[in-house]
Amino acid sequence: xxxxxxxxxxxxxxxxxxxxxxxxxxxxxxxxxxxxxxxxxxxxxxxxxxxxxxxxxxxxxxxxxxxxxxxxxxxxxxxxxxxxxxxxxxxxxxxxxxxxxxxxxxxxxxxxxxxxxxxxxxxxxxxxxxxxxxxxxxxxxxxxxxxxxxxxxxxxxxxxxxxxxxxxxxxxxxxxxxxxxxxxxxxxxxxxxxxxxxxxxxxxxxxxxxxxxxxxxxxxxxxxxxxxxxxxxxxxxxxxxxxxxxxxxxxxxxxxxxxxxxxxxxxxxxxxxxxxxxxxxxxxxxxxxxxxxxxxxxxxxxxxxxxxxxxxxxxxxxxxxxxxxxxxxxxxx
Numbered sequence: 161x162x163x164x165x166x167x168x169x170x171x172x173x174x175x176x177x178x179x180x181x182x183x184x185x186x187x188x189x190x191x192x193x194x195x196x197x198x199x200x201x202x203x204x205x206x207x208x209x210x211x212x213x214x215x216x217x218x219x220x221x222x223x224x225x226x227x228x229x230x231x232x233x234x235x236x237x238x239x240x241x242x243x244x245x246x247x248x249x250x251x252x253x254x255x256x257x258x259x260x261x262x263x264x265x266x267x268x269x270x271x272x273x274x275x276x277x278x279x280x281x282x283x284x285x286x287x288x289x290x291x292x293x294x295x296x297x298x299x300x301x302x303x304x305x306x307x308x309x310x311x312x313x314x315x316x317x318x319x320x321x322x323x324x325x326x327x328x329x330x331x332x333x334x335x336x337x338x339x340x341x342x343x344x345x346x347x348x349x350x351x352x353x354x355x356x357x358x359x360x361x362x363x364x365x366x367x368x369x370x371x372x373x374x375x376x377x378x379x380x381x382x383x384x385x386x387x388x389x390x391x392x393x394x395x396x397x398x399x400x401x402x403x404x405x406x407x408x409x410x411x412x413x414x415x416x417x418x419x420x421x422x423x424x425x426x427x428x429x430x431x432x433x434x435x436x437x438x439x440x441x442x443x444x445x446x447x448x449x450x451x452x453x454x455x456x457x458x459x460x461x462x463x464x465x466x467x468x469x470x471x472x473x474x475x476x477x478x479x480x481x482x483x484x485x486x487x488x489x490x491x492x493x
Contacts, residue, residue: 200230211243234265246280269300278313286311312351376408389422458492
């Protein structure tokens with residue numbers, strides 16, 4: 161089972177709903193809102209974040225689900241569990257077999273599978289038996305036979321599969337396979353393809369091309385990042401980081417010890433073992449005074465200071481007090 165692990169503070173931003181965060185008090189987890197009101201007392205061994213309005217929780221080494229008010233909607237009883245996607249969750253029983261349940265906790269697809277990489281997406285879920293994978297629909301009917309070595313989720317009308325002969329193919333929902341053609345498929349959402357679009361390397365270094373094939377970042381760098389929020393980050397040969405815009409203008413001269421992808425108009429950076437934020441004009445908007453920061457997500461950024469963690473807004477104001485135990489995968493979502 162593959163899912164993102166969120167331990168200390170996983171903040172949830174849903175329209176027309178109160179923002180929620182997972183908090184850790186001692187070794188137990190609960191939920192708190194943005195006004196610092198505890199909605200769910202810290203009584204769970206683990207809260208692993210939320211999807212489709214339902215939190216995945218652990219108690220005594222088994223998994224279940226609660227709603228945003230803390231009401232138990234599915235009692236903890238599963239050996240393993242994933243988030244709900246398209247109304248269904250993949251869960252594992254004590255025999256280490258996987259099936260699918262609905263939001264009432266009813267078993268919809270029996271526990272006969274060894275694994276599911278991504279649960280349901282675009283109406284199909286990849287499943288594995290005896291190291292061979294294929295796809296089923298929400299009734300449990302096999303739509304694409306289990307004959308592949310690796311199966312990725314459908315993110316569009318196509319998915320990516322690997323054959324046992326070592327070939328990577330595209331596959332549609334009829335089970336027809338195709339070779340990837342750049343011009344035809346470059347705009348498709350696909351797992352594991354187009355990982356580094358436009359990246360190229362010469363004897364001098366690494367650079368980037370735009371979609372027209374024009375060089376926008378000369379091959380003078382140790383590393384170039386994918387386009388994110390209109391910016392490419394780059395690492396110069398002196399190990400310092402800077403950034404180009406999507407037109408190929410060097411906006412930020414390489415100067416930071418570390419620079420992460422731009423998101424919501426800013427990027428987190430490190431300098432002399434302290435962390436802050438810079439905007440797309442190259443202006444430092446939050447001074448490097450923290451021991452660690454993550455990127456902004458829904459207006460808030462995770463920060464650490466003197467061994468504790470909290471969140472700040474884009475003005476650098478502390479919104480969630482820096483009093484919690486650190487966990488760096490947390491974010492507003």
